[in-house]
Amino acid sequence: MGSLAVIAVDGIPEVVPGADLADLISDAAPDLRDHDCLVVTQKVVSKAEGRLVEIDPDDPLSHKPLVEQESVRILRRRGELIISQTSHGFVCANAGIDLSNVGRGQAALLPIDSDRSARGIRDRLKARRGVDLAVIVSDTFGRPWRRGVTDVAIGCAGIGAIADLRGTQDALGRELQVTEVAIVDEIAAAADLVMGKSTNTAVAIVRGLNPDWFRRGNVVGEIVRDPAEDLFR
Amino acid sequence: MGSLAVIAVDGIPEVVPGADLADLISDAAPDLRDHDCLVVTQKVVSKAEGRLVEIDPDDPLSHKPLVEQESVRILRRRGELIISQTSHGFVCANAGIDLSNVGRGQAALLPIDSDRSARGIRDRLKARRGVDLAVIVSDTFGRPWRRGVTDVAIGCAGIGAIADLRGTQDALGRELQVTEVAIVDEIAAAADLVMGKSTNTAVAIVRGLNPDWFRRGNVVGEIVRDPAEDLFR
Secondary structure, three states: OOEEEEEEEOOOOOOOOOOOHHHHHHHHOOOOOOOOEEEEEHHHHHHHOOOEEEOOOOOOOOOHHHHHHOEEEEEEEEOOEEEEEEOOOOEEEHHHOEOOOOOOOEEEOOOOOHHHHHHHHHHHHHHHHOOOOEEEEEEEEOOOOEOOEEEEEEEEEOOOOOEEOOOOEOOOOOEOOOOEEOHHHHHHHHHHHHHOOOOOOOEEEEEOOOHHHOOOOOHHHHOEOOHHHOOOO | OOEEEEEEEOOOOOOOOOOOHHHHHHHHOOOOOOOOEEEEEHHHHHHHOOOEEEOOOOOOOOOHHHHHHHEEEEEEEEOOEEEEEEOOOOEEEHHHOEOOOOOOOEEEOOOOOHHHHHHHHHHHHHHHHOOOOEEEEEEEEOOOOEOOEEEEEEEEEOOOOOEEOOOOEOOOOOEOOOOEEOHHHHHHHHHHHHHOOOOOOOEEEEEOOOHHHOOOOOHHHHOEOOHHHOOOO
């Protein structure tokens, strides 16, 4: 496996509804290669797809009805915090609705189908640049039991969400117990380390990943745990 | 922030109880620099610290009494799976006890104090090589709601577990909502991408991190969520 590079893509202008993200990325990233994995933050995807909603800028709770509307099930409430399940099946705070890095008086909803968003960017970059790469749409989620947020994948294309190591042997020739690694979440986390939270960097390239991981894949089908199998819903 | 590199450190021999991990890493990694972050998997730390226990190799459930012993609280049981809280405060499957990549008839327990383990490696590398780097001890945990495992930090030294962005402004001049990023978990995840699960690579270097993140830090104090504040215990 050797090594990999995580490279911030700077110089992408402010994204407006209707913008072609693949074109903006292509202009900002002159060096794109087969088997690169692009990580694009949810914020710019939501903006490009027009998933912005007007809210009252003087009411700090004005986005709360949106949270209820974007949730299919509320898991927990404490004070103003709502942990809920979105239509995609993601469990996160406030249904993934975000007020930072959008205009005052606006809230950004999650993309309707974040796997499709990733596929669209991948397909357009392939058409425009002739490169066969993977795309991950990332978002910032909290976790139970552990403080601090981390970036995870909410959509992907051109890469399997899970690398299945079932049946392979460990270094001592014994069958591995741990089988399925959520590589798209690990890649999203790696990308966040170069993005920073207070700059406009919304895209990163992860280069040097295992070529075997590049295949058809999606987050909602592979990563979202069946509620019936979940011990914590 | 620009870019960062994640580099596998190969050539570390099989680790035996009593081994000096810092010496083994130093021999295998001729190029270590200030502000590098070393990620060392729990498995080799547990082996070096002698946290191996004999189990009956012919009984697939023989490690289960160990799980009970290493747990301070059981959160959920389903079939053979136990989700519990360890003495460190981590919530994970089977109290972090692992049967892969250890000898047949052995189980590896978590280090007693994984932050101290990280500090020990950091201090010895500083003494031996004169480098001021960070060390993270990583382990592989499952998550609720999302399929697949990811690597997270169970100990750290020389780096803050959380980067606190509270009060800084986003690119549009508005105060950020998302405040605390679990950077050590993101770094552990990034390192896992070069390790592979079926090779002996147990150490990686992450180079190019934000220099501001290098300070005194620890995982148990910064990352473990107070059970009283936790919505899912």
